Amino acid sequence: MTSHGSSGPNEPHDIDPFTVTDDVALVARMRASYDSLPSPDAAQIARCTTAVLSEAMHAPARRLGGSRRPRWWWGAAAAAALVVSVSTVAIRRGRTTAEMPGGVQPVGATTERGDTTRFDLTLPSTAREVALVGDFNGWDERATPMVRRPNDGAWSAAVPLPPGRHMYAFVVDGKKWLVDPLAPQVLDKGYGPANAVVVDGP
């Protein structure tokens, strides 16, 4: 980082500093371009926050050099437009952002360790309870309640899953059907979307 006034070996000295005469019309044009550029919409900004959250959730603590890692939880006040139910807007053939909600999206992840698959879900708003439902538990809301992780407030559940494709979704507060928008989806025209995870196996 150079300080005020110093220069590198190949750069002109400041002994005879030259002034740059501003090209007024050019400057005006550049400023006008800045002003006229359409602002990104709320959905785009929310996607950015979601992406940061998603990547940070998976960043191992050691990446931060052991420093205290900010804890994430999402208060009810988060996100101007809450994602009510992604199931109605998740995917439509050929149509994308026109229907995406303007709010921050839920972020999910699946991790395999041995015979167990762990499902993680970060929600943009507080929930009282979240259930993992899928073809491995008869889609029963009572079978696999998820637990909030203390460090970052994400919901989590681990299930022993044999190799193969397994379908799943999340039920929030007993009434909202939620899918992970970025994980592989199965779209049943009669039902709406659910997620699919493929577990590695021999």
Added chain:
Amino acid sequence: MTDAELVLRTRAGDPDAFGTLVSRYYDACWRFAYHMLGERADAEDVLQDSFLRAYLAIDRYDERDQFRGWLFRILTNQCRNALTSRGRRTRRFVQDEIALESAPAPPLGLATGVEDAALVHALGLLDPLQREALLLKYAEGLEYGEMSAMTGAGESALKMRVKRGSERLRALIGRSLD
């Protein structure tokens, strides 16, 4: 709430603090990134990378610095990385230049929602360092001292880039300016 307070809250795990910081600075970062890179998808990627790096480094941010400046430093670095990895070719098609020169100037007081495509395209034909210097000086309104702190280049080198960049840009779109 000030930036410093939001940073403290982010570190403490406050629900909305980082989201608020993103909302607060996204537009400003977008303008710069879009003019530097010339393409929406690239700009959106770079913004995502920049905010992520800011988040991961939030513990290292010094409250005595301006948050915006700190963030912009990350942003300018990320823009440079993106351009380098894109292997930016400099297209110097004569036809392009002629077309630009005769393109009509958008009127001042441009309606919002309409971008100045000709300008962005012309910027894309500049050397990246010149483009960066022009944007920081004229669009962002920084002083050379601030630009030096941000980019690590000496003030004289920056002045040279601004001068040459202006000349080149005028050569490209000059006719439509006056």
Added chain:
Amino acid sequence: MRPHATTSLWLALQLLSATMASPLAAATLVVTTRGDTTHATVSIDTILFRDPQGQFDAARFDTLTANALRLLFDDAASKGLPTAPLINRALEGAARRVSGARILSVVRAHAVALAGAKSALGDGSTVAELDAGADALRAGIDAKTLFVVRSTRPAGAAVTALVVLTDVVNRGVPISTARDAVITIARIPRSDDALLGLQSTVAKNAQRGPGMALEALNRYVRGTVSGAVSPSTPATSDRKPVRPPDS
């Protein structure tokens, strides 16, 4: 089936129905086919293995629907189709709290699709492949495409390819383009991670606007083919690796 086996199977079933807690289970013959069993041949361990995926909890449906479902399951079984996927669909419908009529319609449609998948993917396919294949067909993907995907992988190994294909098509990628992309990657051995990476980048970019999913798909395939992504490294993200910012 050998006579001995038939008798012992029959006995086992009687025993099973007597001991099962739910009387309904005794009335439902749950036939889960595995590996290359496709016709009426059923191994004993299949019957005795209480796979929760295969159990039909009729209590979650009204009587009319439950009865109609049982008929559908039996019909499918008699055609040599796996019933676990159909039972799962029914239970999913119950969890979604949709009407019995809708559940029946879905299960019927899925049964038809399972039959189509079996014909396109072949007798040697696993239940997971048939189920994924059925979803692909119902997403509008043609049988020929399934057949081609099948050709890239040995029996049992085509699930990820089918899942990814269906997903990207549902996100707006044209079927033929999606097929070509998936096949290009699926031909590389052990490329499931690369396939999932394709799904991930398409999903992320689809949110950005029309045409972005397709662009991302093309970029990704080019990168994979040129060796930029080695098949054995997890291609879980299309992004650069994240490092702490320079200080």
